[in-house]
Amino acid sequence: MACQIELQKDGSFTFPYVSEGCLALFGIPPDDLQNDASCFLRLIHPEDIPALLDTLKKSAQTLCFWNWEGRITLPGGESKWISLGATPQSTASGLPRWEGIILNTTQSKLGELEVKRVQQQLLELSSHIQDAKEQERLRIAREVHDEIGSLLTAMRMDLSWLIQRLPKDNAKLTEKARTIEELVNRAITSASHLAHRLRPGFLDCFGIIAAIEIEAQEFSKRSGISCTIVKSQENIELPEAYSITLFRVCQEALNNILKHAQAKHVQIEIVKGTDHLELIISDDGVGFSEATRNKPRSFGLRGVQERVAHLGGTVKIASTLGKGTQIAIFVPLVEETPQQALFGDNTI
CATH class of the missing domain: 3.30.565.10 (Histidine kinase-like ATPase, C-terminal domain)
Structure with missing residues (x-):
């Protein structure tokens, strides 16, 4: 919808010109909007009115491009997103007049909101996965430390007891037992490193x-x-x-x-x-x-x-x-x- 918007001395504004697209966009005839600009404000969602007036004021004071996006509710109850873009010009009265267009941006805005909603869901899912991974890491780290670590330590103690009682004249048997003991020691070290990588205990302590x-x-x-x-x-x-x-x-x-x-x-x-x-x-x-x-x-x-x-x-x-x-x-x-x-x- 093409339009002209003119600021009045009392701070209100009028629509000197409104194109035929007004009826399709707002559900009201162009003449109604030209005769009573307040019907435009009545369509706007209450939460979006402050932003409309703030951007209007800024554009009027600095003669910068007026850009605003917000929601409207039509007389029949339908909701839409609209975008207003207008260029200000000075008039003989010293008050600005804007020439611009108001577009129906409902589909693009709903698509944008849907993208944001999906992004938020993905962020929450990613966070949930990270939390689940940390809990699983903690569980595995405790099992490695408490169960596997304890079993390996018990094996090392039993091996040490066994080595002390092996026949002194059987060097090969003693050497084999020492090799197994070294393997157990390496397994204990590996288990400790694995538990640390999964969940460093000193972080909690x-x-x-x-x-x-x-x-x-x-x-x-x-x-x-x-x-x-x-x-x-x-x-x-x-x-x-x-x-x-x-x-x-x-x-x-x-x-x-x-x-x-x-x-x-x-x-x-x-x-x-x-x-x-x-x-x-x-x-x-x-x-x-x-x-x-x-x-x-x-x-x-x-x-x-x-x-x-x-x-x-x-x-x-x-x-x-x-x-x-x-x-x-x-x-x-x-x-x-x-x-x-x-x-x-x-x-x-």
């Missing part, structure tokens, strides 16, 4: 700072890359969901540095403010381009973004070829309710 420090030490041992920890305080208490998310993000970042960065030094900074927490991981490696970051199968950084988004946080990634990479995580902290403090995320 000592908190996020200690967990990141130990992970950084292990990273330096494996890679030979020096790692510095900068922290705002010695101990930061966080809800379990926050701790495991930040720890997994740190693990993923260090893994990416080890595989791709060719770095010589890494710095991990963790700072807790009054209402937020920042985790910044920087390296002095080769960096990467925007095209590399947006590769279709670049799941690592996307996984980081999904994990952080679940907590309402943001991820900023800055990288320059030849100058390294910085990943900055910003997570808002929500004060726990008394029930959450007692029972965590489990409801009763």
Whole structure:
């Protein structure tokens, strides 16, 4: 629908011209709208009227393009999304007159809302899958540590008892027993490492700072890359969901540095403010381009973004070829309710 809209001295507005499309769009004849502009306001959803008037005021004061989108309800009860776009012109009275069009954007807006709804559902599904994976990792880690670890330890003790009682003159038998003992020791070490990779026990026991420090030490041992920890305080208490998310993000970042960065030094900074927490991981490696970051199968950084988004946080990634990479995580902290403090995320 094409139209002219003219501002009046009392702050109201009129429609000097309205095209024939008014009837199809608003369900009212053009003459009715020209004679009484208030019928246009009566169609608009109450929640969208303030935005209409604010954009009108801004356009009138600055003579900038007037752009507004909102909902209307027709006399028959049908709802629509409309978009208004108009260019202001000065008149002899000094008040602006706009010339523009009003379009029915219902289909595109509903499609946009549906996309947002699906995106939110996918985010919630991804979050649920991550939570389920962490719970399964915790369960398996406990079984490896408590059951398999205990069985292997018992085997080692029995082997030690048996070796002490083997005939001294049977060197081959003793050597074989020692070989089995070494295999059991290696199995115990492997089980311990597996349990640690699945769920680091010191994260639950000592908190996020200690967990990141130990992970950084292990990273330096494996890679030979020096790692510095900068922290705002010695101990930061966080809800379990926050701790495991930040720890997994740190693990993923260090893994990416080890595989791709060719770095010589890494710095991990963790700072807790009054209402937020920042985790910044920087390296002095080769960096990467925007095209590399947006590769279709670049799941690592996307996984980081999904994990952080679940907590309402943001991820900023800055990288320059030849100058390294910085990943900055910003997570808002929500004060726990008394029930959450007692029972965590489990409801009763």
